[in-house]
Amino acid sequence: MTNPLAAASSPRTYLDANASEPLRPEARNAAIAALDQPGNPASVHADGRRARSLLEEAREQIADCFGADPAGLVFTSGGTESDALAIAALGQGRRLLTGATEHDAVRAAAPDAAVLPVLPDGTLDLDGLESALAAPGAPALVCLMHANNETGVLHPVEAAAALCRRHGALLHVDAVQSAGRLAWSLAGLGADSVALSGHKLGGPKGAGALLLGRAIEGFRLQPATRGGGQERGRRGGTPSLPAIAGFAAACVEAQRELSRQPVLAALRDRIERRAAALGAIPCGADAPRLANTTCLALPGRKSEAQLIALDLAGISVSSGAACSSGRVSRSHVLDAMGLAALAGSAIRVSLPWTVQGEEIERFLKAYAALAAGVPVRRAA
């Protein structure tokens, strides 16, 4: 396997997969082939029908990767739109409950939701969920992420789903970070709907999907964009066929490569062992979590200063709380885990599918200089 980033004249070390995975070659090829299709999938002529058949092929491939029914898959622009679409539709007439460590895509779509506590390891407090579900009021819509984008910590989604069923609640799962990194199916999770994002598993940016479980397939979604009745009236606008074709190819490839996750876990563990010896504290490391993610707090060192120093050394990582404005704010995830003292001093290192052992060494060398307070130099 070749790392496309290593081919650049001034190689950088890209360890920010949870922000966006490098494009997979299979996804690039599929996207380029789709770019050459002139037809609109809504047109009735032969070119339109060819575009339509590519769209439906992609729908079937993605649905198949997650054991979903293609008829219940709605293409969107990405994870944020999928979360918003699900919450607007499924939340009608329901109380909203969201986990304390959810991504802003969910927090912004459910600003008045009651917040469910997490345990100190970052996993959902199931007793807290049970009491919230049992509280008087309308039945609930519970929104939970499968894997956390900052720490990689996995919520016990299957157990939460069983509680939701017992209390007549619906469950929306944001699986943007776990798709292509863990084996799961829609029915296995017990979710009513699931949000996916193409670029988080090695597809092009600009395509995502909402998977709807059989029980709610017929639910009326309330699309933010209406128009040509695309996606069976559930999301208006001509779909981005190249991004969707690339998304489907990336899904298939990521699923095929799931067996490589233990290699990523070993590299992640190497980072944590050596970083801990330098005084760093890995956050959420006691919980079940993604293989590719570590959240390292360096007490007394501001996240932003760490990011800048590593960037100057040619290394791309992020503060889990970096928002779209590029500002670095304190992490609400670490706050919720009771790690307020570390919330301003953590960085997220998330290993991409392309990662190589020497990139880990380059990171560790720069991190050691950072921890020792000496100027971090760019590797030759």
Ligand code: PLP
């Ligand atoms: N949900 C989670 C857990 C995420 O990590 C992200 C992006 O970081 C999103 C949703 C938003 O996805 P997108 O960038 O495709 O809109």
